Amino acid sequence: MGYARRQGVAVNKLLLFIHLMGAIVWMGGMSLVLLALRPAALRVLQPPLRQQLLLQVLRGFFPLVWLSIALLLGTGTWAMASVGMAAAPPGWHAMQGIGLLMTVVFGYIYVGPYRRACRAAGEAQWPAVGAELQRIHRLVQLNFALGWLAIALVLLL
Numbered sequence: 001m002g003y004a005r006r007q008g009v010a011v012n013k014l015l016l017f018i019h020l021m022g023a024i025v026w027m028g029g030m031s032l033v034l035l036a037l038r039p040a041a042l043r044v045l046q047p048p049l050r051q052q053l054l055l056q057v058l059r060g061f062f063p064l065v066w067l068s069i070a071l072l073l074g075t076g077t078w079a080m081a082s083v084g085m086a087a088a089p090p091g092w093h094a095m096q097g098i099g100l101l102m103t104v105v106f107g108y109i110y111v112g113p114y115r116r117a118c119r120a121a122g123e124a125q126w127p128a129v130g131a132e133l134q135r136i137h138r139l140v141q142l143n144f145a146l147g148w149l150a151i152a153l154v155l156l157l
Contacts, residue, residue: 015075022071029061030144048126091157098150
């Protein structure tokens with residue numbers, strides 16, 4: 001294998017690694033919040049402490065989601081461009097579409113319920129914070145399911 005070919009393979013592997021990092025951080029964070037943190041907080045903490053904890057977790061996690069989205073969109077776009085849209089496997093197209101939908105859902109979470117929850121927390125309106133956190137929970141469940149669907153389709157198609 002020639003030097004240029006080896007370099008191309010190395011770049012592709014690096015970009016795949018970066019793509020997987022973005023997916024793992026986003027999916028892993030959703031797993032932690034949905035399956036462990038939120039249920040534990042519901043069992044042991046009363047409002048407003050529970051809402052404060054969850055908002056602090058989201059405040060730390062959401063910048064990582066934005067970074068993950070940037071990594072996923074950047075490396076995914078590069079991969080599609082490198083093979084050409086027409087030559088890309090069907091699973092790649094499915095993943096791209098689902099990934100864009102997940103990005104829109106997350107963007108809505110961030111500018112809608114999350115911002116409203118932060119404002120309500122600043123005014124100590126804990127029932128309103130709880131309602132917004134419940135909206136966020138349902139949308140994160142949707143994104144979590146979409147993420148697993150994207151993974152399944154890219155592997156199966």
